[in-house]
Amino acid sequence: MSEDIERAVEEFLRARFRVRPDDAEFNRDVNLWEAGYVDSVGVIELIAFLERTFAIALPEEILFDPDFTHIRGIARLVARFAVDAA
Amino acid sequence: MSRTTLGSVSDLVLRADAVLAAERLAPDEPAEDFGRLRGHFALHLRGDDVHLLVRDPLGVNKLFFALGPDGEIDSSNHLVDLVRAGHRPARIWSVPSGHLVRIWPRARRLVLEKHSALAFADDAPADAAALPSHAARIRARLDATFRALQPLLAGRPVYVTLSGGLDSTAVAALAKLHLERFVDRFVGITFSVRDESSEPEAEPGTDGYYARRVAEGLGIPLELVELSADALPDLVDEVLLAGQDFRDFNVHCGLVNAALARAIAARTPPGSARPVVLTGDTMNELMADYTPVSYGTSQYYALPRLGPGRLRRFLVSGLDTGDREVGVFARHGVDTIQPYALHPEVYTALPGAFLELEGSKQRLGRLVMGDLVPSFIYERPKVRAQVGGSNKVGGTLAALVDRGIDAVALERRFCQLTGFAPDELKRWIRAGFYRFTATYPEEQRFQ
Numbered sequence: 001m002s003e004d005i006e007r008a009v010e011e012f013l014r015a016r017f018r019v020r021p022d023d024a025e026f027n028r029d030v031n032l033w034e035a036g037y038v039d040s041v042g043v044i045e046l047i048a049f050l051e052r053t054f055a056i057a058l059p060e061e062i063l064f065d066p067d068f069t070h071i072r073g074i075a076r077l078v079a080r081f082a083v084d085a086a
Numbered sequence: 087m088s089r090t091t092l093g094s095v096s097d098l099v100l101r102a103d104a105v106l107a108a109e110r111l112a113p114d115e116p117a118e119d120f121g122r123l124r125g126h127f128a129l130h131l132r133g134d135d136v137h138l139l140v141r142d143p144l145g146v147n148k149l150f151f152a153l154g155p156d157g158e159i160d161s162s163n164h165l166v167d168l169v170r171a172g173h174r175p176a177r178i179w180s181v182p183s184g185h186l187v188r189i190w191p192r193a194r195r196l197v198l199e200k201h202s203a204l205a206f207a208d209d210a211p212a213d214a215a216a217l218p219s220h221a222a223r224i225r226a227r228l229d230a231t232f233r234a235l236q237p238l239l240a241g242r243p244v245y246v247t248l249s250g251g252l253d254s255t256a257v258a259a260l261a262k263l264h265l266e267r268f269v270d271r272f273v274g275i276t277f278s279v280r281d282e283s284s285e286p287e288a289e290p291g292t293d294g295y296y297a298r299r300v301a302e303g304l305g306i307p308l309e310l311v312e313l314s315a316d317a318l319p320d321l322v323d324e325v326l327l328a329g330q331d332f333r334d335f336n337v338h339c340g341l342v343n344a345a346l347a348r349a350i351a352a353r354t355p356p357g358s359a360r361p362v363v364l365t366g367d368t369m370n371e372l373m374a375d376y377t378p379v380s381y382g383t384s385q386y387y388a389l390p391r392l393g394p395g396r397l398r399r400f401l402v403s404g405l406d407t408g409d410r411e412v413g414v415f416a417r418h419g420v421d422t423i424q425p426y427a428l429h430p431e432v433y434t435a436l437p438g439a440f441l442e443l444e445g446s447k448q449r450l451g452r453l454v455m456g457d458l459v460p461s462f463i464y465e466r467p468k469v470r471a472q473v474g475g476s477n478k479v480g481g482t483l484a485a486l487v488d489r490g491i492d493a494v495a496l497e498r499r500f501c502q503l504t505g506f507a508p509d510e511l512k513r514w515i516r517a518g519f520y521r522f523t524a525t526y527p528e529e530q531r532f533q
Binding site for chain 1: 182185198200333388389390391392396400403509512513515516517518519521522523524
């Protein structure tokens, strides 16, 4: 399941934030905020995407969770909240 | 037990439509008790071995804290107070809106609890038949709120910020109805960037023009505060610090309030009662009534690409950050009350689909306010205070951009003033929240 979530998040980020296919810096462990891939407006769109796609409600507490900085961590959080919601 | 150790922002705590003295609250009260409170408050209560820091449901008042090496806790409404007290920016945290933080320093334990959660009718369909009952509930809450403010504002000078738009006009009308007879002085106040080439007050389409018409229509004296565009950059440092934000939309708006606050302070004789300003703020968030603004070849005030229902939820939660009203007015000894923020639940209960309908705010406004608001206000196009008029983009936005003070320059200056490293800003505000912690800070590594 986590791989599916990671792929979905990566596809969303690449499409929405126009990440070039040949961008060698972009990977599933890169810090999305510090590397500048997602800005303060973009993070809201990302949260809305996650909630809509995976039918979950993400609490504010995740915003400063160390996992909520990179694709792999975001997928872990989504998986955890998806289980809680089930 | 004591309240916030630093900071100059007054607290307004409401329980069951009555003002409650913050001193009556205890640090061991359960979170659900705080969930019954409304208002603008940021409190630091101390017990024998526990500290409780709690913030109002929308986060109108800001609350930051930092821990000293021996576990002592400093708190303030103002981030910069903690920096000046010697705390590194990376070791300062916010209490998020609608939350409380309990800290047991000796046990090195911290618990973050949510005490207030707004219910948003994001996905509810727009039911035209239900609109009058929504409007009736809103009006009842507004009337009750203004009546609750009567004892608090009695004998004090009260200013109503008038932009000539629906939100501030409705506040002015309700204040005239419920408060005017109790207060020392009841005045409308409006801001304009002085345009040397015209008569701003008389130019149709400007905020000054509409504000004057509103004041005449409601029978309220109006004071016009004018500042030249060249004078506005001098206020930027003050707004960055007191407004606790570097983002351009909040700085541009904060400049308007800084000019108004200075004028009010200058008109307040020493020793007189603390002035209060009533504003129409937070309605734009509650109704998702924002749009980006084009000026020159650039677009400003970008918004997430979301439908109005979902956008409303993020705009409201984003009130956690930015102190462009309360903080900026407090800097000059002026209290701020935002009546729409005192009972947000009657607005968040509006169906998301209703917000998507053209003219929804005016339609709701007519039902809520009726003839209490001059009819021409319902027809006026939406204008943001920092833009200045409905005919052309001007105001504080144009004044700063024309002088090269753009978003990058504001970030850089904020860092210089606060000691934040540029990279630190990316960890300071995220999705509309100031950085907070859910665990005792020593155990947390922030990304």
